[in-house]
Amino acid sequence: MTRAITATGLRKSFGDKVVLDGIDLDVEQGTTFSLLGPNGAGKTTVVRILSTLIGADGGAVRVAGHDLAREPAAVRAAIGVTGQFSAVDNLLTGEENLLLMADLQHLGRAAGQRRATELLQLFDLTESAGKMASTYSGGMRRRLDLAMTLVGDPRIIFLDEPTTGLDPRSRRTMWQTIRRLVAGGVTIFLTTQYLDEADELADRIAVLDHGKVVAVGTAAELKRGIPGGHISLQFTDTARLDAAARVLGAVTRDDDALTLQVPSDGSVLALRTLLDRLDRASVEIHGLSVHTPDLDDVFFALTAQKENVR
Known part of the structure; x- marks a missing residue:
């Protein structure tokens, strides 16, 4: 199975x-x-x-x-x-809670004690085993x-x-x-x-x-599967920004920040292809960052009750 x-x-x-x-x-x-x-x-x-x-x-x-x-x-x-x-159960100690579960599982006293001891060690609760769970x-x-x-x-x-x-x-x-x-x-x-x-x-x-x-x-x-991924390119001056925009075509530009956003899935192949195009055109970039959708984007895109997400 x-x-x-x-x-x-x-x-x-x-x-x-x-x-x-x-x-x-x-x-x-x-x-x-x-x-x-x-x-x-x-x-x-x-x-x-x-x-x-x-x-x-x-x-x-x-x-x-x-x-x-x-x-x-x-x-x-x-x-x-x-x-x-x-x-x-707040009225029992940590160990007593485990022993109660062992009784409910019909493990027997010796087997139940062994299992409780194992689990207290596994979950780093040995030092607190004799303390009330309420604490x-x-x-x-x-x-x-x-x-x-x-x-x-x-x-x-x-x-x-x-x-x-x-x-x-x-x-x-x-x-x-x-x-x-x-x-x-x-x-x-x-x-x-x-x-x-x-x-x-x-x-x-x-x-x-x-x-x-x-x-x-x-x-x-x-x-x-969610749109919105892109590579953000930063340039040192408007001339390089313009040159890159001509080479790359469909991009979103921010002239104040001297950046271009290029739609991309964020893969290594896509990044390498983009840099090769700029290199062949002798366009120098100052920096770059890759932005890919996260699970928040997935959640917002796929569910209608967006206001309930934490």
């Missing part, structure tokens, strides 16, 4: 509101798959369906090789879920929450907005943890509105808008 998750024609409505309108998903094992979309696009609903928390109205889904509708118990045994809101920082709580998800050694982990509210250092620590899990063969299904997070972590990205998948691909593929 090379597919961790497949969904075809997935549908879900709440009353008259269609939340998922026949979406298809294909997630390879041992990768990070990110689902992007504005608030209300249906991201959390997808996670809730794939993790067996709610039923779908239509479509076919397989998770970890099991039919979601016919084998929900087998699916639950293969997955872990870390939601937007922490499942940590943990936001980053520590998220790490503990993810550690609790891993007690049952799931093959697929659903992370729904895992770094919301964390400071930059804690976010980076969480990213390192996610990369380590994927390197160990775990599949991560990540929903996020932080576009830099998807850019950093995701092997493939799907963009969800108004209940439909409007684009899917790697971050690089999605960026290449």
Whole structure:
């Protein structure tokens, strides 16, 4: 089996509101798959369906090789879920939270203690193991929450907005943890509105808008599909600016800044070709910069609810 998750024609409505309108998903094992979309696009609903928390109205889904509708118990045994809101019990210590999860997984006392100790070390929580979870920082709580998800050694982990509210250092620590899990063969299904997070972590990205998948691909593929890339050339005087404009043709010029913007996909070949044309015409440039679309541009171009992006 090379597919961790497949969904075809997935549908879900709440009353008259269609939340998922026949979406298809294909997630390879041992990768990070990110689902992007504005608030209300249906991201959390997808996670809730794939993790067996709610039923779908239509479509076919397989998770970890099991039919979601016919084998929900087998699916639950293969997955872990870390939601937007922490499942940590503030009245217990970090270690006690992990031991509670081990009991729920029926690991037995000795095996549960070993697993708790392993996870406390893995998530750098050993020194805080005996402290009440209520005293943990936001980053520590998220790490503990993810550690609790891993007690049952799931093959697929659903992370729904895992770094919301964390400071930059804690976010980076969480990213390192996610990369380590994927390197160990775990599949991560990540929903996020932080576009830099998807850019950093995701092997493939799907963009969800108004209940439909409007684009899917790697971050690089999605960026290449968005117009607006260009090479900016800077010159020392108007004479060189004019000469370059004559050589290059369709460009955008800024006479005050002595710059030209040349449409380009930002590839090495495009840059080399441009410089060769200027060199043959003996036009000297003072400096250049390459501008390519980022995931913000992708998001804005593909979704209608632009005001909801962070």
